[in-house]
Amino acid sequence: MIGISAWDYVYIRTCIFLLHLIAPLSVIYSLVSCLIHPPFHVPHVLEVWLNLEAIFYLVVFLPRKIYLQTVVTHPTADRDDRRRLFLRCHSNIPDPDRYLTKWFRDAPVAEIKRENVKDFFRWAFLNTGEPDPAYDEELEEYVGEMEKLLGRKLEPGRGDAQCLRLTLDKVEMLHRSLIWYLCVFIVDTLASIYLRFYSFDFHRTSLLQFLAVFPTRLLNLFNAYRSPARALTYWYRPHTSKARLPVLFIHGIGVGLYMYIPFLADLNAQDSKDPSDGQVGIIAIEIMPISSRITPEAMLKDEMCEEVHCILKAHGWERFTLVSHSYGSVVATHLLHKPKIASKIGPILFVDPVSFLLHLPDVAYNFICRKPTNASEHLLSYFGAKDMGVAHTLFRRFIWSDNVLWKEDIQHHRVAVVLAGRDIIVDTSTVMAYLTGTDDWSLETEGWENGIWKGDDGLDVLWFQDLDHGEVFSRRGTRKRLVDIVRRFTADE
Incomplete structure (x- = not known):
């Protein structure tokens, strides 16, 4: 940032x-x-x-x-699954008044009435925007539980408040000029040069897929390596170590892998100090729709998982360390929910994850609704959230119930979660309290040794009080701590 x-x-x-x-x-x-x-x-x-x-x-x-305004097809779930999800979310709402206010775009509390809340629950848990008498009893139950949490009755009727319903609302995007895409082309070219210098090989897609991405990527014309997946490109560093696990890296929203090059380079540098066991392999996946480019629509979760599984199978990876940043935690969540891939996942490093407590409004509100006031927020809003591909991904491909991650999903893994105290996207203090299992949502970290909380179940939480979202990768000292974690994780098994 x-x-x-x-x-x-x-x-x-x-x-x-x-x-x-x-x-x-x-x-x-x-x-x-x-x-x-x-x-x-x-x-x-x-x-x-x-x-x-x-x-x-x-x-x-x-x-x-x-x-790109075309409405998405929502997944379906039976009532028991919906109720289970609702109760899990309901038990992790630290401030119910703020919860409703932010999901209703900062509307006055007096305008958030009973029917408005039903509209929100209809989208959030029933995956629809249309009233249906068949669901009235279920909605009444949910509203009743919300009233218990609020400690008051919701006023009957409908107010002027409009809730945020990403997959039903208009996709909010802004134009990007050819000058901007020229800048993206230059950054992409520089990133490619750096990655080749650090011994990564690019695995391209077919010519048809090459023509579907703008700005054009010249690597597709001059590269001999072909991705085994249909549409997913990636950079690969061969895995030769016999004693350590390889690394699968999934980036966040931005301009692709450019900002992560120092991190990937530092991982390589660690191997050069001790070459006796060979090198740790790295697959760095590229997600083009969230990388400031004009591309086909982002893949839904099942297709993305199949593409990743195809790549892992092609390289013979039976077990690996998973590292993700920001939006990459969404893809990591999908992988963890796929048994055939989850069985291959070893230790996991989440950096600035957006998937934990995704039922809370902060991630969606900060991307879509917040009026930016400082430089970082303007950067996020214009160059991130309002990008054509990013906006479509968030509004039409981002099914929150598929993307939310709970502690139970990672309980069989060695996990480290890195959080930034000044994160402008995620409510990191609430996520920290949830992960550490405290009832005090304003947990202080002064007593943590080196800013680390260590759980008994293999979960570590690292807290960087003075950093913003993504800054951990831009500073040498904090980046080294990430590299040390990955190096320790790769040697765990």
């Missing part, structure tokens, strides 16, 4: 303002130049660029924006 100084704020707001101007100025200039002879002359190169930007906005962005 970017800093919080006044200069950072001015810089990021200026960048956003200038990028916002490109589309309207390009369209206006192109229309004027077509209808009348412009009273001024611009250089030919600039004129071509403005025309291309206008065409891109009108022919690519606007039609795609309409297409």
